Amino acid sequence: SLRINTSGETTSIPETMHGVFYEDINDAADGGLYAEKVRNRSFEYDEVDNPSYTPMTAWEPTSTGGASGTTEVLDDSERLNENNRRYLRLELNGDGRRDSAYGVTNAGYHSGMALKRGEKYDFSIWARSDQPGGTPLSVTATDGSGSPVGRTMRLQVRGDEWTEYTGTFAAHSDTDTGGLRVLAHGSGTVRMDMVSLFPRETFKGEPNGLRKDLASKIEALDPGFLRFPGGCLVNTGSHESYQAPDWERRRSYQWKDTVGPVEQRPTNANFWGYNQSYGLGFYEYFRFAENIGAMPLPVVPALVTGCGEDKATHDPQLLQRHIQDTLDLIQFANGSVDTEWGAKRAAMGHPEPFSLTHLAVGNEENLPEDFYEHFEKFRDAIEQRYPGITVVANSGPDDSGATFDRAWELAREQNAEMVDEHYYNNPQWFLENTERYDSYDRSGPKVSLTEFASEGNRFENALAEAAYMTGLERNADVVRMSSYAPLLAHEDSPQWTPDMIWFDNDESWGSTSYEAQKLFANNVGDEVVPSELARSDEKNGVKPVYQVVTRDDRTGELIVKVVNARDDAARVRLNIEGADEVAPAAELTTLHGDPDAVNTKGSQPIRPEHSTVQGVSQQFEHTFPAHSISFMRIKTP
Ligand code: AHR
Numbered sequence: 324s325l326r327i328n329t330s331g332e333t334t335s336i337p338e339t340m341h342g343v344f345y346e347d348i349n350d351a352a353d354g355g356l357y358a359e360k361v362r363n364r365s366f367e368y369d370e371v372d373n374p375s376y377t378p379m380t381a382w383e384p385t386s387t388g389g390a391s392g393t394t395e396v397l398d399d400s401e402r403l404n405e406n407n408r409r410y411l412r413l414e415l416n417g418d419g420r421r422d423s424a425y426g427v428t429n430a431g432y433h434s435g436m437a438l439k440r441g442e443k444y445d446f447s448i449w450a451r452s453d454q455p456g457g458t459p460l461s462v463t464a465t466d467g468s469g470s471p472v473g474r475t476m477r478l479q480v481r482g483d484e485w486t487e488y489t490g491t492f493a494a495h496s497d498t499d500t501g502g503l504r505v506l507a508h509g510s511g512t513v514r515m516d517m518v519s520l521f522p523r524e525t526f527k528g529e530p531n532g533l534r535k536d537l538a539s540k541i542e543a544l545d546p547g548f549l550r551f552p553g554g555c556l557v558n559t560g561s562h563e564s565y566q567a568p569d570w571e572r573r574r575s576y577q578w579k580d581t582v583g584p585v586e587q588r589p590t591n592a593n594f595w596g597y598n599q600s601y602g603l604g605f606y607e608y609f610r611f612a613e614n615i616g617a618m619p620l621p622v623v624p625a626l627v628t629g630c631g632e633d634k635a636t637h638d639p640q641l642l643q644r645h646i647q648d649t650l651d652l653i654q655f656a657n658g659s660v661d662t663e664w665g666a667k668r669a670a671m672g673h674p675e676p677f678s679l680t681h682l683a684v685g686n687e688e689n690l691p692e693d694f695y696e697h698f699e700k701f702r703d704a705i706e707q708r709y710p711g712i713t714v715v716a717n718s719g720p721d722d723s724g725a726t727f728d729r730a731w732e733l734a735r736e737q738n739a740e741m742v743d744e745h746y747y748n749n750p751q752w753f754l755e756n757t758e759r760y761d762s763y764d765r766s767g768p769k770v771s772l773t774e775f776a777s778e779g780n781r782f783e784n785a786l787a788e789a790a791y792m793t794g795l796e797r798n799a800d801v802v803r804m805s806s807y808a809p810l811l812a813h814e815d816s817p818q819w820t821p822d823m824i825w826f827d828n829d830e831s832w833g834s835t836s837y838e839a840q841k842l843f844a845n846n847v848g849d850e851v852v853p854s855e856l857a858r859s860d861e862k863n864g865v866k867p868v869y870q871v872v873t874r875d876d877r878t879g880e881l882i883v884k885v886v887n888a889r890d891d892a893a894r895v896r897l898n899i900e901g902a903d904e905v906a907p908a909a910e911l912t913t914l915h916g917d918p919d920a921v922n923t924k925g926s927q928p929i930r931p932e933h934s935t936v937q938g939v940s941q942q943f944e945h946t947f948p949a950h951s952i953s954f955m956r957i958k959t960p
């Protein structure tokens with residue numbers, strides 16, 4: 324039987340209990356959440372990002388009506404600006420006829436641009452022309468065979484100064500393999516940069532915005548926090564200067580690179596083997612967090628690498644600069660418009676502060692002594708200037724062992740408020756370790772578990788994770804944040820599996836783990852109510868059921884969460900003690916099915932089912948099916 328003591332001592336659950344960890348991995352940003360359709364829009368792709376890249380990656384010279392010309396990507400004094408160094412120069416040998424033009428076609432990401440009939444698209448380009456009368460441009464979105472899917476936009480480039488030109492069209496047919504053709508008429512020299520195509524409809528209508536289906540799926544997780552932008556993405560690479568031209572292209576992620584007008588942001592190699600445009604940058608992440616009601620949790624590099632590059636950079640000046648950058652980040656988020664970085668935020672369209680309260684220094688560093696030497700300096704500087712900010716430390720990449728123990732020891736010595744733990748393990752491990760946090764020191768640093776997943780994308784994985792999450796919630800006094808990782812993956816380029824939300828160029832679908840995460844986050848409750856299972860005999864390390872009970876203070880409901888990971892149904896007697904009254908009907912939401920089931924693009928067998936349980940009372944029996952995750956909302960008026 325399951326004893327629920329409604330008058331027992333409760334533990335309050337933080338709003339941050341279940342959140343999301345977003346990293347630009349698996350093409351999560353460019354070609355993913357960031358709605359830009361043009362790949363390599365600023366011709367900055369480079370073999371330093373990926374050996375297969377050239378500055379013309381995704382671009383093809385194109386001509387019509389017998390026109391000829393040459394294309395060349397240059398980095399010279401004619402560039403758009405010091406950060407956006409390369410541009411495309413077209414030398415035109417055309418005769419000026421309307422049907423004769425020379426230029427380039429962009430192939431978009433992966434199999435091509437997905438364009439939808441009836442939807443509007445906004446085109447923009449920075450360009451200049453050396454022709455006294457200017458140069459006409461014809462810009463056309465096409466399907467895979469080169470046929471137009473919308474009207475051709477005609478723009479006139481005037482003058483030899485970089486200027487932004489814009490146009491709009493509505494697609495009149497669908498394509499999944501589209502491209503964008505940008506052709507110039509006449510003769511002479513035309514320079515182009517920042518060639519961009521956005522759907523008009525982005526998430527919440529934000530300019531420079533996010534793909535609606537993906538952002539909505541993340542919003543549906545009702546995340547308590549949004550950790551960004553990584554992961555290994557953050558703490559690897561050189562930690563040198565931001566400044567072109569002497570930067571090393573493979574440098575660590577530095578937030579200042581990612582804010583301001585998009586055409587003034589540099590691009591960078593991404594740890595995961597591709598280029599990152601930084602079109603989706605810190606301002607956009609803060610806005611996204613705000614738009615989905617999640618607490619922003621940025622991560623900054625700690626100058627100790629980890630992620631397979633175990634080395635630390637102890638240059639005091641460099642360290643000081645990164646600490647100052649972190650202080651500036653807090654000012655960017657929270658400072659008034661009269662401060663330097665608050666003014667930059669306001670200039671981007673957000674004079675109100677973003678209410679940053681938590682910030683993580685570093686990610687998975689494997690060198691605790693080096694990391695905590697730096698952490699202390701970051702934390703002390705932040706505490707002195709911004710005493711209200713919680714600075715999250717971390718325990719390295721492993722969930723146990725000497726490095727992990729040493730990291731925790733140092734975290735305690737330094738009175739760190741919170742330590743970030745990460746682990747990826749097999750489903751059995753999760754089933755066997757649901758009591759991990761029962762024995763954690765209640766007076767020490769709190770835990771943020773911002774990366775966990777069981778290895779696999781089958782329903783058995785969701786079951787194991789759900790079982791584990793009952794343990795996380797039971798320990799809500801210690802575990803203050805938790806999130807599955809990674810969040811997003813393009814089906815054509817996963818660098819890491821499993822992942823929670825999968826997508827192609829225009830569709831997306833949640834894994835079985837996504838469905839489980841969503842139910843937990845949407846049924847979290849405000850406090851943990853003591854509950855106890857009479858039988859806990861394990862079979863192959865698996866308990867009869869895993870449970871946690873919480874209370875929703877707003878509705879007064881008890882939320883009974885039960886995970887049955889076994890092959891047999893579990894008949895459970897529920898004893899609700901201390902409640903004068905119990906409503907006879909309870910809402911039940913269940914995920915259940917074949918443990919081998921996988922949610923794919925074409926078929927999502929694991930979806931929530933809703934029903935009403937009748938006959939609920941202070942003592943009643945309920946059968947939890949084999950391989951099921953159940954959320955029962957019992958009213959105790
Ligand atoms: O989530 C994928 C990677 O796993 C993250 O980048 C890193 O922090 C962890 O090792």
